[in-house]
Amino acid sequence: MKNCEIIQKLLIPFTLNELNEAETKVVKEHLETCLDCSRILSQQQQLFKQLDSWGDIEPSIDLYNQLKRKVELKKKHLIQKILVQFIALKHYMTVRRTILGIALIGLICLFTYTFDVIHREANFESPDDLSKIAVIDTNKNTMPTLIDSILSFSSAPAKQTKVTPISVTSSIENP
């Protein structure tokens, strides 16, 4: 029985001619004396004949052309997909650019205003500095410039022209 187990495992390679000479000889000798193993071998051979009835299957003739068509179709779809995505992205970029542009303009305006305020405050901080910067020669008979008039307005009280204060009560009394 133990021999039969070993031989039955060798029957498939025996049928497929995969055994070496020594193994083939052992199997053949066993088969001459063992009916069970001979029966199994006969069934296996019948089975292999049946397996052969499932013949070769030929692929379609124009399989390669079908592949080329599929690849071209796929490329077309990919191009369309990229185009759609590009248009969507372009729209998104336009909206984003507009918002960025408005924000940038706002920032510039804010910066300009802030700088202007700072600059003005810096200008009116110390009037004495201004008088040092612009030296006015009052002896010269020159046409007063705008700077001169500003400076004369902000300079020492002695140089200012006398202004008769208008009394509020007198104006009411004497309209």
Place this chain on the structure above:
Amino acid sequence: MKSLPDEKLLSLFQAGNVDAFEEIYHRYSGPLVNFMVRMLNDQQRAEDIFQDIFIKLLEQPNIYQNRARFKIWVYRVAVNRCLNEIRNRKKRNVKPQQVTEALQMNQKASNSQFSQIELKIEIQQAVKLIPFEQQTVLILKYYHKLTYPEISQIIKCPVGTIKSRMHYAIQNLRELLIQE
């Protein structure tokens, strides 16, 4: 081009030679479609899967990295795709077309062709009844004449396991088909 080995053709293809791709395609269209038709019993679906494999290779030439022989790699991909297809079919409860077509042919066949077609249907149905792992080994070994070491690399199992699966596949088929 026809005499070049697969790996050489693949490196030419990866360098940009489309003729090399066409040669590889024609070299494997017969064997792979054959294998997948036997596994799936559906020629249309087998051809679709085969096309998908080669379209992917065409789009990404470097998907094959020359770690194993191309033959082993492509058969391994085919086995995995067949397994996925069978699992998806089970989920969707879809029956393969080829068996029904064969049955229709059977009705129209003459007496002489009758027994041949009947045998073919019988063997197809019987092969579908044995486990997937045994089917794969049987088809690769018997119909594609691959060696046990090659099958072992494709399925990533030891050679002993492959031999055992082949043994049980034949035993199961014998019990299904042979009347005592």
